[in-house]
Amino acid sequence: MQQKNITEYGKEYEIKNHPDIKGVQIIEGKNNFPISWLNKQGYCEYQIYLENMKGIETPATPEMTHGSDIHNQLENIFKQEATPATFEDAVEASKETASMSRECFVVAPEYGIRGFIDEIWMKPEEIVIIDDKPGRTPYQSTMNQVRAYCLAFKDMTHDDRQIKAALRERGTDNLFWIEIFTPEVEKQIKFTIDRMHGLLDGSKPFIPTKNPNKCRSCRYKRYCEHYKRK
Template sequence: MKQKNIIGYATEYDIKEHPSIKGLQIIEGKNNFPISWLNQQGYCEYQLYLQYMKGIETPATPEMTHGSEIHHQLEEIFKQDSEQSTFEDALEASKKDASMSRECFVIAPEYGIRGYIDEIWMKPDEIVIIDDKPGRTPYQSTMNQVRAYCLAFKDMTGDERKIKGALRERGTNNLFWIEVFTPDVENEIRFTIDRMHGLFEGSKPFIPTKNHRKCNSCRFKSKCEHAK
């Protein structure tokens, strides 16, 4: 597969920072959140409230720091052996010759989501969207994150090829979970995304986890009134 380093996009958007919620943007007149927040929402919604609504900051955990270091190293190695391309050119060329890209930005203003895909394989017959995670367990939260990337890619491109979402063990070639992005899967992730928007709009409550193990390891534990 050819390696394509995506350096530009044809479409530009009207982007503003949300006046009170850190990290939330207003794109094309609609609230837009990072897709990575879905991972956090699946762990504990109240984390989102503490971090982005109340603005509580905590030091990065050793696991977070290590993950960022590995991610950066892989990105630098990829850039050394790849050719530069716009997103649109890479997408069109992949209909004949398969290619792969890292840190591929996708955005769907209609659904209010945006994010960077760790790795994407664009083949003549299918698109495979990969998110790197520590461990080998496909949690609901990590699956939702990949599904949202699939939705954003589909909405952004209108591409009719089969789309697959996958989770890969960080630093390896082990794809430990993969699924086809079917209409049923799309409906499920759209429901979750709608709930996320309800949280930020104030129409839905932030529900804290009931799992005491999550509370014990949470970096917001000392700031959370729900901590067990």
């Protein structure tokens, strides 16, 4: 596959930072959150409240730092070998010749989501959207994250090719989970995204995890009243 480094995106939006919630932007009059938050939501919704609404900061874990280092190394290698392209041109050219890109930015103001796809394969017959994760377990939270990338890509391009969501073991070629982005999957991820917006606008409560193992390993446990009651 051709390697294309997407450096330019078509439509530009007026962006404002949310006055109270760190990380949330206001795009076209609607709250817009990072798609990676869907991974946090599946782990523990209350984490989002502590970090982004209360503004609590904690040091990165060794696992987080290691993951970022691997990610940056792969990105630097890719940029050295890839050809610069606009998003629109890369999508259009892939209908004839397969290509791959990394750190592809997607945004869907209608659904209030945005993020960077780790890797995307654009082939004449299909689009494969890949998110790199440590380990080989497809958790509901990580599946939801890559499904939301699919939704945003579809909304940006209105491409009628089949879209697949995939999870890959970080630092390897092992795609350990893959699914077709069907209308039913799209319906499910829209429902999850709607819940996230309910958390952000205060219409739904943040529900803490009930898994004590998650609590014990949480970076925010010393600030969490739910952990202290356990």
